[in-house]
Structure formats: structure tokens, C-alpha cells
Amino acid sequence: MSILQAPIFLYSMGPFSSCSCRRSIRATANAPKTQMSPLFIPTIFSRGLAEELEKDHNSVINLNTCKRQSTNPPEALVVAKFYAIMEAVADRVEMHKNIGAQRDNWNHLLLTSINSITLSAAIMAGLAAIGGTGTPLVALKVSSTLLYLAATVILVVMNKIQPSQLGEEQRNAARLFKQLYREMQTTMSLYKLTNIDVINEAMEKVLALDKAYPLPLLGAMIEKFPKTVEPTVWWPPKRQRRLERLGEEIDGNGWDGKLEEEMREIVGVLKRKDVVEYLRLSQKALKVNKILAISGPLLTGLAALGSCFLGTTHGAWAVMLAVIAGALASVVNTLEHGGKVGMVFEMYRSNAGFFRLMQEIIESNISLREERTENYLR
Template identity: 55%
Template sequence: MTTLQASNLLSSSSSSTCKCNVIKSTLHAPKLKSLRLSFPKLSSTNNLVEELNIRNGYISTTTTQQEMIKTSTSGRYEEGSSNLLVMAELYAILETISDRVEMHANIGEQRNNWNTLLLTAINTITITAATMAGLASISGNGTPLLALKLSSTLLYSAATGLLVIMNKIQPSQLAEEQRNAVRLFKQLQKQIQTTLALGSPTSMDVKNAMKRVLALDKAYPLPLLGGVMLEKFPKTVEPAVWWPQQGRQGKQFGGELNNNGWTTNLVDEMKEIVGVLERKDTQEYVRLSKLILKVNKVLAISGPLLTGIAALGSTLVGSPSHGSWAAVLAIVGGAMASVVNTVEHGGQVGMVFEMYRSCAGSFQLLKESIESTLNEKVVERRENGELFEMKVALQLGRSLSELRSLAGCSTIKAEDASEEFASKLL
């Protein structure tokens, strides 16, 4: 049995081996020749896309999109370069303003020194001349009398000439002009810096800044010669103006809409504030300016006149016919001239006149600012109403409640002389 099983296994294995060999021989295939596939040459991707768009009728759309992309890109570039140019121009104006501040500060200090030094020198010369005239009146005839008389006359003549020049230029008033210029240029400088800090400025900001710089240069000139200096004794007194003047508009306020912080009550409140500023504050400071100007004119004429009379009296000291009266004129005239000088230039009357004139100008500027804001019919273009009200209150030295109370009372007291002034600051 075992022998039979083994023979069967051998026969089966040999038959399977034969079958495998047959299968291998039948699956053996001849080598095939290599196939070469040729494809048409395609153009670049951009040309292919254009060709497909032409076939499908989309070529105009694609071209338009490309042009829009180019236009938007160039527009952003031009906008960015324009914004940079505006900022560069504003920074250039800031540099100019810084230079103006330095110039006005230095010249203001110099002119303040003029006032002190000239006043001291003229009073010293006048007192010395009066002393010599007194000594000449008690000295005998001869060379000492002649020397004292000539010295007194020369000193009085020099004092008269210096007084004429000093009264013409009014150094204390010049110094006040430069102080105002420094303050206003610094104010403009801060406003431009705020504009740059808040966001992108526009070309209109550059134009407004240029106009304001030129208006300040005109209002507070630096030279004293060539007719540029401000008239120190004007025929008509008006508030100082240091802002660009625009065409006057009628008081036809518009755009009273409840929008952008503006309400009907706020518009009415601003109208009343304008009326109070015009009736009370501006008129009062113009009146004070006229009063101080009259006092300054009298003092400016009296000083040189007294020193001139004293010089004439000093020449007649020692004469037999007018000796006593000549001495009185020489001595008393010199003493009174010193007093008048001290009151005029020591009291800085010219500076007081300029200060009152500038205060009237400040109220005039605030009044015009309110009117121009209310005259803007498009409410969205105005400054925010709440912010504008706060600025007006701060400029008048009042709180918001006090400002509203003033506007409410002004309607009742419009014709009353005891009406309250708008400003508590000046």
C-alpha cells in the first residue's frame, strides 16, 4: 500500500511539472516594436487660454478684466503716491512754521529789550539835561554857563529825537505783536500735527495751511521799514485779523437737521452766541482799543513836545530878560517829560492797545467760524455738532451748561445793557 501511494505522488508531481512547462511555453510572447506617439505642438498657456476664449466668445470679458486689474493697481499706486506727496508738503509747512516761531520769538525778545533800554536811556538823558539846566541857572556868567547851557540843549535835542523814533515804532507794541505771532504759529503747528496724526490729509489741508501761514505773515510782519510795519496810530480801529479772509456770506443759516450731532436747539444756541459776541465782547474790546489809542496819542505827542520846550528853555537860561522863566521851562519840562515817558513806555500803553485789538480779533474769528459752520447746508460736511459746541465753550472759558444758559438768557436780554459777556476767559 505504501509503495502504491508513493508511486501515485510521483506520477502526479511529474504531470504537474509537465503542465507548468507547457503553460510557460504558451505564455512566452515575441518582443513588440517600440511605438512612437506624436502629439501636435501646443502654444503657451496664455495663447491657449486666449484661443479658447476666442472660440467661446469670452475674449472681450477677459480683456476687460485685465484692464480693470491694471487700472485698479495703478489707481492704488497713484493714490498712495498722492497721499505721500500731501504729507510731504504738510511736513515742509511744519518746518517753515517752526522757523517762523523761532524768528518771531527772537525778534520779540529783541524789541522788548529796545523798550527797556530806550526808556532807560531817554529818561537818563532827560534828567541829566534838567540837572545841567538847573546848574546853569545858578552859575555865574562865563564859560561854565555856556558849557552847561550847550550840554543841556544837546541832551534835550537828543532825547527829543529818540522819543520821536520810539513813539513812532512803539517797541512794546512790536513785542506784543511778535508774542501773538509766536502763539498763533504754534497753534497752527499743533493743528497740522493733529491732522497728520488723525489720518490721511488732503490737498485742501495743504492749501488751507499755506493760506494761514501767509495771512499770519501779513498780520504780524517782521520788517520795520518799507511801509510793511503795522500802523501804530491808525485812523480807524478794527479787530486784528490773522486768518484768510473769505467772501462775506449772509446770515442765512441752513441745514438744521438732526444729524451729525446737530439739532435745531444747537443751531439756535450758536445763533445766540454769535449775537452776544457781536453785541458785547467785540464791541467792548474795540471801544477799549479806541480809548487806549487816544491816551497813547496824547502821550506820544506830549513827550517830544515837553523835551523840545525844555531844550528851548535851556538855551535861554542866564539871559537877563527870560532867565528865571527859561530855567523853569528847562527843569520842569524835563521832569514832566520823564514822567510822560515812564507812563507811556514803562506802562507799555502800545502793548495794551495791541492786546485789546487782538482780543477783539479773537472774538471776531470765533464769530466767523460759527457763522461759516452754520452756513454749510450739507450737515454731514460740518464738524460734529457736539464737538463743535465743546470747542466753542472752551474758547469762551465756559462749561457746556453755562454756554447753554448764556444762549437762553441772551434772547431775553438782547437790548439790555447789563447783558452778560460771552467770554469768561478774556
């Protein structure tokens, strides 16, 4: 029974309790004291990622800092830094998840509000044309004009930030940070962390993800209507380096010639078909989104102009412009933000980035074998 309780006791003490001066476990039975080596640290993470990240952030790693002593082994300091990065990654997962839900709410609330304002303004313009005279006509005319102007301003801001696209960005970021967290868990479980390069590589991945999917809007928001469509890049540049596994250095990628030929064919297919196809779909979605983003404020602006001329000599044309343009604006807004065209554009662009990442990984592994062959010939 004491043996089964040992891992639970270690987990309750925190990840770094093994690097302190006490490294023994007291059992209820009369058993000898067991010395725990630093290699026991990776067994802490026996639970799955779903159990650790989906429980209201209470399951995020509890990082307990320990005093730096001269008796601590060098790998203990590397492990401490690695745990600090893991806690930052887990925190990023929760932040992107919450902000993604918030920006989805923006899309629904703003779309409902703008359509309500636009349709109310159109009804007021119609009522003013039916029987409005004197003071009622002025009140309906001014109210309709103000509502159309307010809808135009809000719609310009909404089309600029594209809340549906922002929500898709945050969902992608949360998914990729979860993937990075699992990779770091695997690294802790399989390898002995003694090299500072592991810390640098993890930090590069975190910074690349932060750059690809920023949290704030002002000053850091990704351009929603770029001139040229490029695949989303959320990974650091690949570096040619020697692989280190369990203390043994391995040159090359371990592939034979036949497998490399197949991998080259796959790279060619990715370049010619997959990446190109998703970029083409991204351009189409972007073009449709641009047309809808311009048409919506233009129609509400024309409707506001028509409301200004209600009750004048051009009253018939004014009321038609105010009512029809307002109705069309509601349809356009529903197609753009209800259909989430911005989210579709971001989805296609991120898919193109995924195939670009596959291409770079395969090319990097092939170049490792070529570099090994050149060194052998020399």
C-alpha cells in the first residue's frame, strides 16, 4: 500500500520536491528509506493532457521554486527552467481558450445588434413616408438617420477586426499550444534533460506561436485583408543540427534511399497541389469577404442619406433608398458575419500553413542525410 501511495505523495509535494534536500518517502510500514534520483522526475506526468488542461486551470502544473544550491546537479536547473516554460504554455492554452470564446460572443452580439438597428431604422423610414407630418415626421426622420449612422460606424469597426476570424485564430492557438505542451511532456518522460538547447528550442516555439497568434488587438492584430495571401507560420525556422537521443549523437535521418525518394515525391505533391489549392481557396474567401465588408457600410451609408431627404420633393426616392438599402445591408451583414467568411479564410490559410510545415520537416530530414553523405565523402 505504501508503494502505491508514493507517486501520489510526490505529486502533492510538487514537481521540484525531488531537487530539495529531502529525497525520501516515509511509509507506514517498517520499510527502509528509498533514495529518489533526479531521473524519477519525468514520472510525475502520468496523467493525460485532457485531465490536466480541461479542469478549470486547477490542473495546470504547480511550479514550486527551489533554492539554488551548490549540491544541486546541473540537470536539475535545466529541468526547473523546462517546467517554468511548461507552466507558461499551459497558461497560454487557458488564455487563448477564454479569449476565443469572448470573440465568438462579439461576433454574435454585434451581428444581432447591427441587424436590429438597421431594421429599426428602415421601419422608421417607412413609417415616416406613410403618414408622418410635422413633428412626427421630423422625429422619425432624425431617429432613422441616427440609427443608420450608428450602424455604419459599428459595422466599419466590426468589418475591420473580423470577430469570427479572431475566434478562429484563438482556437488554432489553443490547439497548437496544447500540442506543444504534449511534446514537452514527452520530452520530459523520454529524455534526460541536461542540454540547454532543449530550453532554447522550447522558447523559440513559444515565441513563434505568440507572434503568429497574438492576444491583444491594438498594435498586434494580424492584418485581416492582406494584399498577398501567405500560409500561416507558427513554427521557428528549422535549424540543421545533430540529433541527441539518450546521450548518443546520431548523424543523418536514418532513412534509406527508397524512402527518401518517396518523401521527395510527397514534397512535390504538397508544393504542386495541397499548398497551392488551399492558397487559392484562401484568396477566393478573402475576395468575397472584401466585397461584403465594403458593401455593408456602403448600403447603411446610402440608407442614412436617403433618410435625410424624407419629406422633401425627392421623398419617394428617398424612402425607397432608405428602406431598400437598409434591408439589403441586413442581408449582407448576415452573409458576412453570420456565415463567418473571415473564419473560413483563416481556416484555409492555416491549412496551407500545416502543409507547408510538413514540407519543411521532410526537406529538413532529407538535407540531414545529404549533409552526412558530404561529410563522409570528405
